Amino acid sequence: MIDKNSPIPVYYQLKEDVKSKISQGVWAVGQCIDSERELVETYGVSRMTIRQALGELVQEGLLVREKGKGTFVCEPKVKQKNMMSFSEIIARSGMKLKTKVLEFEIMEDIEELKDVFNSEKIYRINRMRVVNGENIANEVVYIPCEYLEVKDKSVLEGSLYKILEGKGYTIVNSETSIQSVIMNEEYSKLFEVEKSVPLLKTYSKNMTEQDKVIFIEEAVYRSDKYVLEVNISSRGEGKLK
Missing domain, CATH: 1.10.10.10 (Winged helix-like DNA-binding domain superfamily/Winged helix DNA-binding domain)
Known part of the structure; x- marks a missing residue:
């Protein structure tokens, strides 16, 4: 051996x-x-x-x-190292993924998003990502309607990255902030757990190569099931934010 x-x-x-x-x-x-x-x-x-x-x-x-x-x-964790859709990460890991669309609506004239999107109508998509039968991630995505025409919300059970790529939008960069959050009653119901588990919250602006913001995502992950690896480099003009 x-x-x-x-x-x-x-x-x-x-x-x-x-x-x-x-x-x-x-x-x-x-x-x-x-x-x-x-x-x-x-x-x-x-x-x-x-x-x-x-x-x-x-x-x-x-x-x-x-x-x-x-x-x-240990129980295997979902591990993300780079720009990759959650669906792709799970597929590569050999785990089983199910996506539940919890909420789907069109929002108009959202004041706090006007500095990001030059759009009057924005989709708000709330999805739960279920891996091997357990609620692992809750994602709330904000995306202008002109980028993502949705006729049947069942399409949102797949990868948003692939849908966007099919429309000519390739996400190559993300500005993300990360923080820990405390399990409360709301999160306990959302993730369907009785015990207190560690949570990781992210807020990201996802952009094309031309730095055009395509969508914003607010996500909460069970960090006992999910690992986000961050590579930091001092080369070029990279900065810590």
Whole structure:
């Protein structure tokens, strides 16, 4: 299982083998994996190597350590790294996605959106994203009617990105603010949970290559099920906002 003569670091080989066992169901979600001592005997490597491999898997959210109990397999999370529709993220992860359209209406002369959109009529679309049977994300989208002609709201159960691309609008950039929010009674009902779970709220302006804002999205995610990875670079004129 481990080739010590390979140019690939031993800890990385071990890490990949543990990931493979998890994906194959050798260790199921919620199950405690072998102890460090057992892994040392199985793989014939040092305890330091074991700890490095497991430490990275903990950072990646595949494992969780519980003091005095052991290391357990985590439930897989929805992970977003770059500009990609939620539908595409779920499709790539192999999970099952269902989208519920909670509200759909046309709003007129919205004062707070006039600085963003030069449009008199704007769609407000409220959708719940259900992944593997659980409510994971609530998205409220504001988009001018001229960008998205909707004759049947069932079309909104799919990817808005793909609908917009079909009309010649490709989203390549997003200005997003992120904050944590506290679970309250409203969110508890919305996500259909009785226990308190961590939530992540985002507000984003989604734009074309010409910096034309196509839609605004206000979203709330269960951050115990969703991970948003942000890459920050100091190259060029990039700024932190």
